[in-house]
Amino acid sequence: MIGRITLQLALLLIFAPLPLGVINKTKALFAGRVGPPLLQPYYDLARLWRKGFVISRTTTWVFLAGPVVGLVVPLLAALLLPFGGLTAPISFTGDLILFVYLFGLSRFFTAAAALDTGSSFEGMGAAREVTFSCLAEPTLLFSLLVLASGAKSLNLGALFGPQLAGQWQNGNSASLGLIFVALFVVLLVENSRIPFDDPNTHLELTMVHEVMVLDHSGPALGMILYGAAMKLMVLSAMLVRIAVPAQTGSLLFDLLIFLAGLLMLAVLIGIVESTMARLQLPRIPQVLVGTTLLSIFALILVLR
Amino acid sequence: MLLLLILMPLGVAGLSLLLPWYQTRSWLLPLGGGLHLLLVSVIITGSGSITGLWIGLDPLSRLVLVVTSLLFFGCSIYAVGYLNLRRDRGNLVIVPCLLVFLSAMTLAIVARHLGLIWMAVEATTISSAPLIYYNRNRLSIEATWKYLLLCSVGIALAMLGLLFIAYAALVGGTMPVSLQFDTLLSGAATLSSPWLHAGFVFLLVGFGTKMGLAPLHSWKPDAYGEAPGMVGALLAGGLTTVAFLAILRAMQLMIAAGDGAMARQALLGMGLFSLLVAAIFMVRQTDIKRMLAYSSVEHMGILAIGVGIGGVATFGAMLHLVNNALTKGCLFLSAGNIHRAYGSKKISHVQGAVATLPISGGLFLAGFFAITGSPPFGLFISEFTILRGIFANGQLWVGLLMLLLLGVVFIGMGGTVLSATQGEKVKLETGFKDSFLLVAAPLVFLLMVLILGVYLPEPLQKALHEAAALLEVQP
Amino acid sequence: MANLLLLIVILINFYTLGSARLVACIRGVALQGALLALLPLATHGPTGHALFLGAGALLLKGIFIPLLLLRTIRQVRIRREVEPFIGFVPTLILGFLVTAGAFIFADFLPLAYEHHEGLYVPTSLATMFSGFLILITRRKAITQVLGYLMLENGIFIFGILLSAAIPLMVEAGILLDLLVGVFVMGIILNQINREFSSLNTDRLTALKE
Numbered sequence: 001m002i003g004r005i006t007l008q009l010a011l012l013l014i015f016a017p018l019p020l021g022v023i024n025k026t027k028a029l030f031a032g033r034v035g036p037p038l039l040q041p042y043y044d045l046a047r048l049w050r051k052g053f054v055i056s057r058t059t060t061w062v063f064l065a066g067p068v069v070g071l072v073v074p075l076l077a078a079l080l081l082p083f084g085g086l087t088a089p090i091s092f093t094g095d096l097i098l099f100v101y102l103f104g105l106s107r108f109f110t111a112a113a114a115l116d117t118g119s120s121f122e123g124m125g126a127a128r129e130v131t132f133s134c135l136a137e138p139t140l141l142f143s144l145l146v147l148a149s150g151a152k153s154l155n156l157g158a159l160f161g162p163q164l165a166g167q168w169q170n171g172n173s174a175s176l177g178l179i180f181v182a183l184f185v186v187l188l189v190e191n192s193r194i195p196f197d198d199p200n201t202h203l204e205l206t207m208v209h210e211v212m213v214l215d216h217s218g219p220a221l222g223m224i225l226y227g228a229a230m231k232l233m234v235l236s237a238m239l240v241r242i243a244v245p246a247q248t249g250s251l252l253f254d255l256l257i258f259l260a261g262l263l264m265l266a267v268l269i270g271i272v273e274s275t276m277a278r279l280q281l282p283r284i285p286q287v288l289v290g291t292t293l294l295s296i297f298a299l300i301l302v303l304r
Numbered sequence: 305m306l307l308l309l310i311l312m313p314l315g316v317a318g319l320s321l322l323l324p325w326y327q328t329r330s331w332l333l334p335l336g337g338g339l340h341l342l343l344v345s346v347i348i349t350g351s352g353s354i355t356g357l358w359i360g361l362d363p364l365s366r367l368v369l370v371v372t373s374l375l376f377f378g379c380s381i382y383a384v385g386y387l388n389l390r391r392d393r394g395n396l397v398i399v400p401c402l403l404v405f406l407s408a409m410t411l412a413i414v415a416r417h418l419g420l421i422w423m424a425v426e427a428t429t430i431s432s433a434p435l436i437y438y439n440r441n442r443l444s445i446e447a448t449w450k451y452l453l454l455c456s457v458g459i460a461l462a463m464l465g466l467l468f469i470a471y472a473a474l475v476g477g478t479m480p481v482s483l484q485f486d487t488l489l490s491g492a493a494t495l496s497s498p499w500l501h502a503g504f505v506f507l508l509v510g511f512g513t514k515m516g517l518a519p520l521h522s523w524k525p526d527a528y529g530e531a532p533g534m535v536g537a538l539l540a541g542g543l544t545t546v547a548f549l550a551i552l553r554a555m556q557l558m559i560a561a562g563d564g565a566m567a568r569q570a571l572l573g574m575g576l577f578s579l580l581v582a583a584i585f586m587v588r589q590t591d592i593k594r595m596l597a598y599s600s601v602e603h604m605g606i607l608a609i610g611v612g613i614g615g616v617a618t619f620g621a622m623l624h625l626v627n628n629a630l631t632k633g634c635l636f637l638s639a640g641n642i643h644r645a646y647g648s649k650k651i652s653h654v655q656g657a658v659a660t661l662p663i664s665g666g667l668f669l670a671g672f673f674a675i676t677g678s679p680p681f682g683l684f685i686s687e688f689t690i691l692r693g694i695f696a697n698g699q700l701w702v703g704l705l706m707l708l709l710l711g712v713v714f715i716g717m718g719g720t721v722l723s724a725t726q727g728e729k730v731k732l733e734t735g736f737k738d739s740f741l742l743v744a745a746p747l748v749f750l751l752m753v754l755i756l757g758v759y760l761p762e763p764l765q766k767a768l769h770e771a772a773a774l775l776e777v778q779p
Numbered sequence: 780m781a782n783l784l785l786l787i788v789i790l791i792n793f794y795t796l797g798s799a800r801l802v803a804c805i806r807g808v809a810l811q812g813a814l815l816a817l818l819p820l821a822t823h824g825p826t827g828h829a830l831f832l833g834a835g836a837l838l839l840k841g842i843f844i845p846l847l848l849l850r851t852i853r854q855v856r857i858r859r860e861v862e863p864f865i866g867f868v869p870t871l872i873l874g875f876l877v878t879a880g881a882f883i884f885a886d887f888l889p890l891a892y893e894h895h896e897g898l899y900v901p902t903s904l905a906t907m908f909s910g911f912l913i914l915i916t917r918r919k920a921i922t923q924v925l926g927y928l929m930l931e932n933g934i935f936i937f938g939i940l941l942s943a944a945i946p947l948m949v950e951a952g953i954l955l956d957l958l959v960g961v962f963v964m965g966i967i968l969n970q971i972n973r974e975f976s977s978l979n980t981d982r983l984t985a986l987k988e
Contacts, residue, residue, distance in 0.1 A: 174786050174898070181790075283799070286867050290797050293875035297789075300879050304886060446986050453923055457914065457930065464907070464934050470941050475891050481944040498888050526986040 004089040005079060012078045015259065016229040017041035019236065019266035026270025041229065048222030056215060059116050066113025067216060067223040073106035074230035082160045083237050084258025085247045091157035096144045099156055100137065103190070103231070107133055110224075114212035125211030128281075132196065132208070135288035136189045142295035143179040143186070147242075149302050150175075160238065164245035175298035180242050182295040187239060187269075189288065191232045194273040196284055236265050305350075306359045309343050310411050312336070317403035321396070329399050330387045336403050337373075337380035340410070344373040357484060360416040363770035367622060368549050369413045371629045372542045376406050378745035379534040382637050385741030386534060389644055397434050398532075404431040405538070412546045418466050418483040421550055422459070425514060428543055429455045435535040436527050447523075447530035454523040455514055462510025462550075468503030469557070472496045485553065492560035500561055507554040508570055515547035517574045517608060518581035521601045525585075528597035529649070533640015536593065540600040540636060541629035548607055548625070555611065556774060564614075572612030576705065578605030583709045587716035592639050592668075593649045595720050596632070599675055602713055603628045609706065610690040611775060617693025618772040623760075624686035626768075627753055628675075631683060634749040635671040638664045641743070642724070645736035651720055656727035663738045665725050667746045672721040674753050676714045682756030781821040784814055785902040785936070789878065792909040795929065796874040797867050801859050801921065805848050808925050811906075811932055812840025819939050822897075832942060836935065844928065847965055848921060862918040870916055877908035891940075899940050907933030920968055 021038040028035020037043075055063065080095050082088040111130055114122040147159040150167045168176060189196045192209035201207050213224050240261035248254055279287065316336035320329050347354075347361070348370060354361040361369070383402070387395050408431055412424035429452070437448040466483060473481045473488070475496035482488070488495075513520040528536045551571075558567035582602035589595040607628070610621025641664035642657050643649045657665030674681035677688075687710070694703040756764075788811055795807040816837035819829035852859075863870060881904035888900060910929030913922060 174782055177783070177786060178790075286797055286871070289868050290793060290871055293871060294790075294793065297875060297878060300882055304882055443986060446984075449920065450986075453914075453927070456927060457911075460927070460930050460934055464937060467934065467937050467941055470944065471891075471937075474941065474944050475889055477891075481941070496889055502888070529986065 001089065004087070008078055008083060008086065008089050009075060011083060011255075012075065012230055012233060015262070016226065016233045017045060019232060019262055019269075020229055022263050022266035023270040023273065026267050027274050030271070030274035041225075045222050045226055048225070049219050051218035053218045053220065056117060058118050059215075062109075062116040063113050063215075064220065066109045066116075067220045067227070069109035070106050070227035071223045071230075072227075073102050074227055074234050077102045078230070078234050078237075080156050081234060081237055082157055082241065083255075084241065084244075084261070085249075085254025086251070086258075087161070088157035091155050094154050096148065096154060096156050096159065100140055100144070104133075104137070106227070106231075110212055113216075117215045119215065121211050122214060125208055125214075128208045129192075129212060132189055132284060132288065135285055135292070136186050138292045139182050139288065139295045140186050142292065142299055143183050146175050146179050146295065146298045146302050149299070160241045162245075162247055164241065165247065168245060172302055175301040176242060178294055178298035178301070180239065182291045182298070183235075183239055183242070185287070185291045187232075187235045188272070190235060191228065193269060195276045195279045196287075198278055233262065236262055240265055305343070305347055306354060306356070306361065306414050309340065309347070309414070310359075310407055312339055312343065313403040313407040313410070317400040317407070320399045320403065326387075326391065326395060329395055330384045333380035333383045333399055333402060334377070336406065337377035340406060341373045341377045344369055355486070356416060358417050358420060359411075359414045361414055362774065363767060364549065364552060364774050365413045367626070367767055367771045368545055369410070371545060371626050372409055372413065375541045375629050375633050375749075376409075376538065378633055378749055379537050379637070381741060382534050382537075382640075382745045385739055386532060386640065386644075388741075389736075390532075393438065393440075398438055401431050401434045402535075402538075405435065409542055409546050413549060416485045418469065418485060418488070418553070421553065422462060422466055425462070425511065425547065425550060426459050428546065429459060429514070432535070432539065432543065435538075436531045438532050438535065439530060444530040447526035451523045451527040454520070458510045458513025458520065460510070461506050461513075465503045465506030465508075465510055465554070468499050468506060469495070472499035472503060475499060488557060489560045492557055493562065495557075495561050497561065497563060500558070501563065501566065504554050504558050504563075504567060505570070508551060508574070511547045511550040511554075512574060515544045515551065516578075516601050516604050518578040518601055518605070521578065521581065521604075524601060525594040525597040528600065528636075529591060529593040533636050533643065536596065536640070537633045537636035540596070541632040544600060544604055545625055545629055548604070552611065552775060559775065568612045568614055570612075571608045572702070575605040575608030575610075575612055576702065578602065578608065579706065579709045579713075583712040583716065586713055587719070589716065589720050590651050591649050592642065592651065592654065592720065592724055593636075595717060596635055596639060599635075599713070599717060600632060603632075603675070606687065606690065606706075609702075610693070613690070613693050613697055613699070613702075614776065615693050616696060617690045618775050619768055620686050620689030620693055622768045622771045623689065623756075624683065626764075627682040627686050627756060630749045630753050630756075631671055631674045631681070634667060634746040634753070635675060637742075637746040637749075638667040638671060641736075641738065642668060645732050645734055647734050651724045654724045656730050657725045659727065659729035660732060661736075661738055663743045663747070667743065667750060669721065669725045670750055671746070672717060674750065676717060677710065680754065680757040682753045685757055685760075781818060782896070782898050784818055784821055785898045787814055788902055788932070788936070789905055792878070792906055792929070793871065793874060795925070796909060796912065797871050799861055799867065801852060801861055801919070802849070804861060804922065804925055805845055805852075808928050808932075809841055809845035811929070812845070813837055813842075815932055815935055816841055818936065819942060822939055823943060828942065832939075840928070840932065840935075848924065851965065851968055852921060861922055864916050864918060870912060873916075874909050874912055877912065878905040881905040881908060894940060897940075899936055903933045903936035905933070906930075906936060909933075924965075924968070 018038070018041070020041040021036070024040065025035050025038055077099055079090045080088055080099050107130065111126040114126040144159065147164075148154050150172050151159050151161070151163050153159065167173070188194075192199055197208040197210075199210065201210060213221065216224055237258070240258060243265075244257060244261045246257060248257070313336050316332055316339075320332045323329050323332070348366055380402070387398070405428060408424050408427035412421055412428060415421045415424055433448055433452050436451055437444050469488070470481055470483055472495040473491065476491070476494040509520065513523075516524040528540060531539065555564075555567050555571070558564055578601050582598045582605060586595060586598045586602070589598065603624070607621050607624055610617045610624060639649070641661065642654055645661055645664070646654045646657075648654060658669055659665070674683055677683045691703055691706065694706065791807050791811045791814075795804050795811075798804050798807060816833045819832040819836075823829040878901075882901040885901040885904060890900065894900070907930050910926045910931075910933060912926070913929060914926030917923060917926065
């Protein structure tokens with residue numbers, strides 16, 4: 001138990017920033033640039049950690065709680081989810097609800113921290129972020145329900161367990177395909193990627209997520225970035241597991257398959273970001289409603 | 305022989321494209337129509353039924369064929385006079401299109417294969433679109449667009465209905481799947497009934513669009529309103545009858561499969577609704593051609609009700625089919641004359657038609673009395689027979705509702721027609737005069753309806769009974 | 780394989796319903812047509828009949844008609860947006876409802892033994908209804924043509940189930956109907972454009988009660 005928890009957390013802590021580097025490298029290659037080194041996100045984190053704090057006098061403890069919760073939540077969530085062929089360290093019936101709302105909690109604190117600064121820009125960013133994730137949440141839940149009704153269980157460990165490979169073979173492959181698409185969109189929304197948000201933009205009016213963390217600096221900013229990277233990895237883990245449900249039995253091979261899948265997904269995100277433009281703001285809810293409908297549709301396919 | 309009937313109009317259409325003279329080309333229409341009528345009369349006096357794999361003739365199609373051929377011949381004579389008035393438009397398009405339209409209608413009537421019926425009905429849509437677009441102005445574009453779009457969708461749904469019926473045969477599984485009508489009829493009992501029902505509904509909706517049953521009638525007022533008079537007559541008297549025949553085929557299939565009751569219910573419901581819609585829109589209608597279009601919706605509704613009730617009413621519906629086609633011919637052609645004469649079809653411009661144009665105006669007025677079922681015209685007999693069937697069947701409320709709606713239609717239509725026909729003589733700016741070619745056909749049509757009202761010839765009565773018998777439950 | 784194709788067809792339905800750009804809609808319908816060309820092959824294997832049907836569908840639905848439509852919007856001055864009567868989100872939701880309805884309805888119909896696994900019937904119905912939705916909720920004449928095409932695509936899917944059982948003539952009928960229908964509509968589209976200098980059916984409202 002303890003061993004598994006340690007292994008899972010170590011995996012997460014060590015590998016989380018790597019996909020970001022891969023994404024940036026892919027984008028650079030598409031643009032014909034050399035791009036930053038693969039390990040650049042690690043360097044950034046290290047640099048931020050060495051810097052000092054600047055905290056506005058108008059803020060309260062909530063301002064600091066944001067980054068802390070943002071860092072802790074992905075760690076907790078990761079314990080509920082099997083990474084690749086590994087089994088989930090903690091598992092109980094109904095933990096998929098906890099999984100979904102852990103991210104809700106982190107979003108609440110991030111938004112609260114943004115509002116705590118009293119800046120109108122950050123308020124605007126918080127409003128947009130909350131709106132989008134509120135629309136993305138049903139997709140996530142319905143997709144998990146699709147998996148749950150296939151697995152006949154409400155427990156994340158079983159949902160992403162060995163039975164997943166069997167589901168691709170029997171009639172459920174259609175709905176699995178659908179929720180893969182739906183969850184990929186959720187991944188892009190939740191992690192503020194193009195075409196929903198641009199992690200690199202620095203123009204206040206166009207920012208969604210970035211504007212919320214504008215006032216954080218030094219280690220606090222580092223925690224936020226690290227937390228975001230881990231969130232990306234946790235959500236990616238679901239997608240990788242759905243796409244590659246193979247299980248070799250050997251711990252090392254399972255791990256390698258998982259990591260390879262993670263990097264492939266990062267490349268995929270990079271390709272999407274390089275080939276698509278950002279969506280017009282009013283179009284985003286339309287797309288999210290579309291993915292929600294898609295996931296409900298997948299559920300109907302499974303249940304019928 | 306039947307094949308010749310289909311190919312002959314096509315041949316004449318080809319000839320009309322080659323001939324360079326305007327007048328001669330116009331005269332090709334009565335030539336084609338006359339030959340067609342001649343062939344038809346030879347065929348029906350010859351033998352009773354012709355059976356064939358692809359085309360054949362049974363009592364139902366014989367009846368429709370005669371009516372259509374007669375109507376087309378009348379309209380073709382009118383067309384010569386009409387085209388003389390409209391020399392500026394040219395007749396290089398309308399003449400071949402009318403002949404192709406005739407050929408497609410004939411094919412749809414005599415086809416014994418559901419796929420062939422479908423293709424023929426599709427061909428009528430395509431060949432009639434240029435006819436509606438004849439005037440080439442904004443309004444006729446709009447009408448043509450609506451007509452094409454709605455009818456194409458309808459025909460697509462009918463295709464789906466056909467596929468469903470084929471699938472019913474596939475699931476039923478005891479025979480080789482074929483859409484040949486006689487094969488289907490003989491194997492109807494083995495068809496899978498959910499698929500057959502779904503197929504019937506789609507066929508009803510699809511061909512019902514073509515026939516103009518409410519709520520799928522919305523192309524009708526526009527298309528009839530904008531098309532030239534004889535095209536309106538052909539659409540309202542010929543094409544709708546052909547579409548009705550296609551629905552009757554589906555109905556025959558349902559009856560053979562033992563599901564006649566459901567089919568009758570569906571037809572009865574759509575028929576009553578059509579009557580209701582027509583009655584509502586007919587009141588205070590200010591455009592005489594659009595009024596006629598709603599009258600067509602009304603009479604399609606009456607036909608559907610008649611067949612939906614069954615028994616005596618089916619016979620009434622068959623008679624009504626003949627009467628309606630002829631009266632619509634008279635009304636549309638005389639309305640076309642009035643339109644030409646006044647340069648308008650709105651009752652704000654059209655006044656005193658009887659005084660100004662004694663023959664056309666008088667025909668229009670008499671046609672109005674005929675179409676609303678006043679004695680002594682044939683429609684009185686047929687509507688009376690249908691009502692008798694309804695009451696004999698014990699469906700008191702249906703009968704009362706129908707009487708009430710017919711009354712509303714009479715009053716509504718009367719308001720428009722009287723305001724157009726009564727009044728002082730007006731001076732016409734167009735210089736239009738009633739000529740023999742323009743009034744002969746509607747006059748003959750009206751006389752026929754009048755004769756049918758007082759005396760039903762023995763052969764016709766026999767033909768009607770045979771046709772109605774096809775729609776009854778075989779013991 | 781066939782089910783995967785059908786699933787993509789449904790996704791394209793949603794994409795077309797939710798798409799705001801006219802060209803994107805045309806491309807979506809074209810892609811759908813091209814995918815449907817593969818369907819006979821996936822269903823019946825590479826028989827001559829299936830090859831013929833597939834080639835016909837590819838040429839007409841996938842290449843010829845989309846090119847015709849694209850040429851039309853290039854030639855005429857026309858706004859590149861779809862201009863729906865009701866918003867995209869309600870259309871999407873309606874589209875979803877009819878799709879779900881199609882799946883439920885299809886369950887009530889008895890299928891021939893060899894078609895039990897496939898999604899043919901529900902996909903066919905869903906595509907038809909989506910086409911219908913586009914037909915009635917969009918303002919432009921050209922989007923109405925697109926809706927009609929989608930409707931035809933739905934019917935084509937159902938036709939494939941029967942293509943072995945009924946003669947070639949009827950299927951040829953489907954393709955012919957499509958060709959001629961769209962061709963005539965194309966001519967009228969040109970006329971509408973010449974008369975009204977716009978393809979909005981909004982202006983086609985002189986005839987009403």
